[in-house]
Amino acid sequence: MDLFKKNWFxxxxxxxxxxxxxxxxxxxxxxxxxxxxxxxxxxxxTFGRVLVLDGIVQCSQKDEFSYQEMISFLPLFCxxxxxxxxxxxxxxxxxxxxxxxxxxxxxxxxxEIDAKVIDxxxxxxxxxxxxxxxxxxxxxVGDGFEFMKNHSNEFDVIITDSSDxxxxxxxxxxxxxxxxxxxxxxxxxIVCSQAGTIWNDLDMVTSTLKFCRNQFPAAAYAxxxxxxxxxxxxxxxxxxxxxxxKFDTPQMKLSSEDEKKMxxxxxxxxxxxxxxxxxxxxxxxxx
Amino acid sequence: MDLFKKNWFxxxxxxxxxxxxxxxxxxxxxxxxxxxxxxxxxxxxTFGRVLVLDGIVQCSQKDEFSYQEMISFLPLFCxxxxxxxxxxxxxxxxxxxxxxxxxxxxxxxxxEIDAKVIDxxxxxxxxxxxxxxxxxxxxxVGDGFEFMKNHSNEFDVIITDSSDxxxxxxxxxxxxxxxxxxxxxxxxxIVCSQAGTIWNDLDMVTSTLKFCRNQFPAAAYAxxxxxxxxxxxxxxxxxxxxxxxKFDTPQMKLSSEDEKKMxxxxxxxxxxxxxxxxxxxxxxxxx
Numbered sequence: 045m046d047l048f049k050k051n052w053f054x055x056x057x058x059x060x061x062x063x064x065x066x067x068x069x070x071x072x073x074x075x076x077x078x079x080x081x082x083x084x085x086x087x088x089x090t091f092g093r094v095l096v097l098d099g100i101v102q103c104s105q106k107d108e109f110s111y112q113e114m115i116s117f118l119p120l121f122c123x124x125x126x127x128x129x130x131x132x133x134x135x136x137x138x139x140x141x142x143x144x145x146x147x148x149x150x151x152x153x154x155x156e157i158d159a160k161v162i163d164x165x166x167x168x169x170x171x172x173x174x175x176x177x178x179x180x181x182x183x184x185v186g187d188g189f190e191f192m193k194n195h196s197n198e199f200d201v202i203i204t205d206s207s208d209x210x211x212x213x214x215x216x217x218x219x220x221x222x223x224x225x226x227x228x229x230x231x232x233x234i235v236c237s238q239a240g241t242i243w244n245d246l247d248m249v250t251s252t253l254k255f256c257r258n259q260f261p262a263a264a265y266a267x268x269x270x271x272x273x274x275x276x277x278x279x280x281x282x283x284x285x286x287x288x289x290k291f292d293t294p295q296m297k298l299s300s301e302d303e304k305k306m307x308x309x310x311x312x313x314x315x316x317x318x319x320x321x322x323x324x325x326x327x328x329x330x331x
Numbered sequence: 332m333d334l335f336k337k338n339w340f341x342x343x344x345x346x347x348x349x350x351x352x353x354x355x356x357x358x359x360x361x362x363x364x365x366x367x368x369x370x371x372x373x374x375x376x377t378f379g380r381v382l383v384l385d386g387i388v389q390c391s392q393k394d395e396f397s398y399q400e401m402i403s404f405l406p407l408f409c410x411x412x413x414x415x416x417x418x419x420x421x422x423x424x425x426x427x428x429x430x431x432x433x434x435x436x437x438x439x440x441x442x443e444i445d446a447k448v449i450d451x452x453x454x455x456x457x458x459x460x461x462x463x464x465x466x467x468x469x470x471x472v473g474d475g476f477e478f479m480k481n482h483s484n485e486f487d488v489i490i491t492d493s494s495d496x497x498x499x500x501x502x503x504x505x506x507x508x509x510x511x512x513x514x515x516x517x518x519x520x521i522v523c524s525q526a527g528t529i530w531n532d533l534d535m536v537t538s539t540l541k542f543c544r545n546q547f548p549a550a551a552y553a554x555x556x557x558x559x560x561x562x563x564x565x566x567x568x569x570x571x572x573x574x575x576x577k578f579d580t581p582q583m584k585l586s587s588e589d590e591k592k593m594x595x596x597x598x599x600x601x602x603x604x605x606x607x608x609x610x611x612x613x614x615x616x617x618x
Contacts, residue, residue, distance in 0.1 A: 054353070062355040062377025063559075066341070068348070090349025107530065110610065243394065243558045269556065269564050269610070271530045272350075276563010277556050303611050310610040318605035323397065323556070323597040324590050 053086055053094075055101050059208060060244040060274045065101075067091055073168050078160035081211055085168045091272060093169055095136055097161070098211050104272040105171060108138055110310035112172070114268040115280055116142035117311045118319060119201045119236035120149070121294035122284065126200040127151065130228065132188030132216065134205035135161030140183075141175030143203070145306045152181045153199070155188040189215055192228040199228055204237040209248065217248070219255035222283065226259050235260070235283045242267065242326045243275035250330060252281045261287035265330060266319035268310070292320040340373055340381075342388050346495060347531040347561045352388075354378055360455050365447035368498055372455045378559060380456055382423055384448070385498050391559040392458060395425055397597035399459070401555040402567055403429035404598045405606060406488045406523035407436070408581035409571065413487045414438065417515065419475030419503065421492035422448030427470075428462030430490070432593045439468045440486070442475040476502055479515040486515055491524040496535065504535070506542035509570065513546050516572055522547070523569045529554065529613045530562035537617060539568045548574035552617060553606040555597070579607040 054066040067088040074085040084096040092105025103111065116139050120126045128151045131139050135156040143152050156162055162185070165173040176183060184191065188204070202225045206213040215221060216237065225235045235256070240248045249265060256263040260283030267279045282291060294316045303312055322330070341353040354375040361372040371383040379392025390398065403426050407413045415438045418426050422443040430439050443449055449472070452460040463470060471478065475491070489512045493500040502508060503524065512522045522543070527535045536552060543550040547570030554566045569578060581603045590599055609617070 052351075060377075062375060064339075064353045066351045066353065068350070088349060090347075242556075267556075269529075269554075269562075271562035271564070273563075275556075275558035276560075277558070309612045312611045312614070314608045315610060318608035321601045321605035323602060324599045325596045327599070 053088075053096070055096070055099065055274075057100060057274075059210070063274070065272070065274065067094060067104075074164055076160065076164075078158050080158045083160055083164055085164060094272070095165070095169060097207055100208060101272055102207060103136060103138065103172070105169075107271050108172060110268050111270050111273075111278060112138035112142045113308060113311040114266070114319065115139060115203055115205055115236055115238060117146070118266055118280060118316060119203060119234045119282055120146045121296055121313075121316060122282065122289060122291055123201055123234050124232065124295050126234075128199050128230075129153070130155070130192075130195075130199040130202045132202065132204045132206070133157070133213070134203070136165040136169055136172040137162075137175035138172035139175065139203055139205045140178060140181055141172060144175065144178035144180050149180060152178065153184070154181060155184045155186055155191045157185070157187055159185045189221065189224065192224045196227045197230055200230055200233055202228060202233070202235045204235070206238055208240070217252055217255075219258055222255045222259040226285070229285055232286050233284070237281050239265065239279050239281040241273065241275045241277045241279060242323065243277060246326065246329055249279055249281070253330060256281045256283040260284060262289050262291070264291045264320055265322065265326075266291070267322065268319060292317045340375075340383070342383070342386065342561070344387060344561075346497070350561070352559070352561065354381060361451055363447065363451075365445050367445045370447055370451055372451060381559070382452070382456060384494055387495060388559055389494060390423060390425065390459070392456075394558050395459060397555050398557050398560075398565060399425035399429045400595060400598040401553070401606065402426060402490055402492055402523055402525060404433070405553055405567060405603060406490060406521045406569055407433045408583055408600075408603060409569065409576060409578055410488055410521050411519065411582050413521075415486050415517075416440070417442070417479075417482075417486040417489045419489065419491045419493065420444070420500070421490070423452040423456055423459040424449070424462035425459035426462065426490055426492045427465060427468055428459060431462065431465035431467050436467060439465065440471070441468060442471045442473055442478045444472070444474055446472045476508065476511065479511045483514045484517055487517055487520050489515060489520070489522045491522070493525055495527070504539055504542075506545055509542045509546040513572070519571075519573050521569065521571045523567050526552065526566050526568040528560065528562045528564045528566060529610065530564060533613070533616055536566055536568070540617060543568045543570040547571060549576050549578070551578045551607055552609070552613075553578070554609065555606060579604045
C-alpha cells in the first residue's frame with residue numbers, strides 16, 4: 045500500500061485489517077531506519093507533530109496527553125507512596141514528563157531500547173522530550189528486560205510504555221515479562237502496561253490481563269480515549285502486589301487547583317474511577 | 332477526493348479536516364439520492380454493513396450497539412417512568428430497537444424525515460430495522476420539528492438520533508429545537524440528542540449544551556466509545572425538566588441477568604455513571 049498519497053499518510057496494519065486512519069501531512073520532518081525500527085516524524089495539518097514507528101502511529105501532538113497522563117497516573121495514584129518509578133520504553137519522553145509531576149515521586153529510572161527515538165524526540169517533539177530534563181530522571185539506553193534481571197526489589201511502580209506487540213516490543217506482552225516486573229518491585233508495588241483496545245484487540249487484552257493475573261494477586265484493565273489510535277481508544281493492564289488494592293479508588297483526591305498545578309488535561313480523580321468501568325461486552329469477555 | 336480507491340471508502344468532511352477514516356469495501360449494496368440526501372450502504376470486510384448519508388458514516392454493524400444503547404438508555408434510565416417516548420430521526424431503526432426493550436416503555440412514536448432511509452434499512456440493515464417491528468412503535472414519515480408543534484405535553488422522553496449538523500439535521504442543533512422539545516414533554520420529561528465529539532467538535536458540544544441549559548433547568552453532556560465515528564467517540568446532550576435530577580444515577584440498577592435479558596452489549600448501570608465523567612480539558616471547556 046502506498047503510504048503517502050497526495051500528502052496523506054495512511055496507518056495500516058494486520059492488527060486492525062479493513063480500516064485505516066490517514067493524516068494530511070504538511071511536511072515529513074524526519075525519516076530513518078534505526079537498529080530496531082523505522083522512525084518517521086510528520087508535521088500534519090490538524091494533529092500537529094506525529095511520531096510513527098514501523099508504520100504505526102505512536103502519538104500525535106493533539107492528543108498525546110490523554111495516553112501519557114493515564115498510563116502514568118492510574119498506577120501512581122493507586123500507590124500509597126510511589127517514590128521510585130521505572131519506565132520501560134517511552135522514548136518520546138511523554139511518560140517521564142507526567143511521572144515527574146507526581147509530588148511523591150523522588151526517583152525515575154527509564155530504560156529505552158532505541159537511542160534514536162530519544163534523539164529524534166528531543167529534536168522534533170520537545171513538548172514530550174521535555175520529560176528527559178527532569179532532575180528526578182536517570183535515563184538508560186538498553187533492553188528493559190535485561191535491565192530488570194539485575195534490579196530486583198527496587199521499584200514502587202513500573203510503567204511499560206511500549207509499542208504494539210510486533211517488532212521490538214513483542215517480549216513485553218509475555219507472562220515472563222510480568223514475572224520479571226514482579227521481581228523488580230518492592231512490596232506493595234504496581235505495574236501498568238499499554239495493552240491494546242477493546243474494539244480491535246480484545247483477545248490480546250484478555251491474554252495480557254491473564255498473564256498479569258497469573259503473576260499478581262490483583263489485576264485490572266482500564267481504558268482511555270485517544271483519537272489517533274485505531275478505534276480511538278487504548279487500554280492499560282494494571283497489576284498490584286497488594287491483593288486488597290481498590291484500583292478504582294485513587295490514594296489522593298486531586299482538587300481543581302491540583303489539576304491546574306500539574307497541568308492535567310485528561311486525568312482527574314473521577315476519570316481515574318471511570319477508567320475501570322467497562323462496557324458489558326468487555327466485562328463479559330474478560331470475566 | 333476520490334472516495335473509492337482500490338475498494339476503500341474514505342469518509343471525509345470539513346467538520347474534521349486533516350484526518351480521515353477508510354473502510355475496505357467488499358460490495359456497494361445500495362446507492363441512491365433521496366429527496367433529502369445521498370444514501371449509501373456498504374458491505375465491508377471487517378465492520379460489516381455500513382450506512383453512509385451524504386458521505387458521512389452513520390453506523391457500522393460492528394459497533395452500532397454502543398451508540399444505540401447509550402443514546403436510548405441514558406435518558407430512559409434517568410426517568411422514573413418513561414411510558415411514552417418520541418424518537419426524532421433514527422431512520423435505521425436501531426434506537427427503536429433499544430427503546431422497545433425498556434420494561435416501562437409502553438408507547439414509542441418515531442418521526443423520520445426520509446422514508447428512503449427506512450426502506451433501505453429494512454432491506455439491508457435488518458439487525459437495526461428489526462426495531463420497526465415493535466408493537467409499541469408508531470412510525471411517521473415527516474419533519475420532527477413540525478410534528479412537535481402539534482404535540483405538546485405528551486412525551487416523557489424525546490431522543491433525537493440525527494446526523495451531524497449539516498444537511499437535513501441542521502435545525503436539530505438550534506435553541507428553538509430545544510424549546511420545542513420542552514413544550515412536547517410532560518412534567519419531569521427528559522431529552523437526549525446526539526451532540527458531537529470532545530476531540531473534533533468541542534465548540535459545537537458547548538453551544539448545543541448551552542442551548543439545552545437555556546431551556547432546561549438541568550443539562551449535562553455524556554460520552555461513549557464508537558470506533559467508526561471520527562475520533563472514536565460520540566457524545567450526548569441531555570436535559571431534564573426536573574431541576575433536582577442526578578443524571579449520573581440511574582433510576583433502576585440492572586443486574587447481570589437484566590443485561591442478558593435486554594441483550595445489552597455496551598450499556599450497564601456503571602457505564603451510565605461513568606459516561607458523565609469528563610476529561611479535565613472537557614470539564615473546563617464546558618464549565
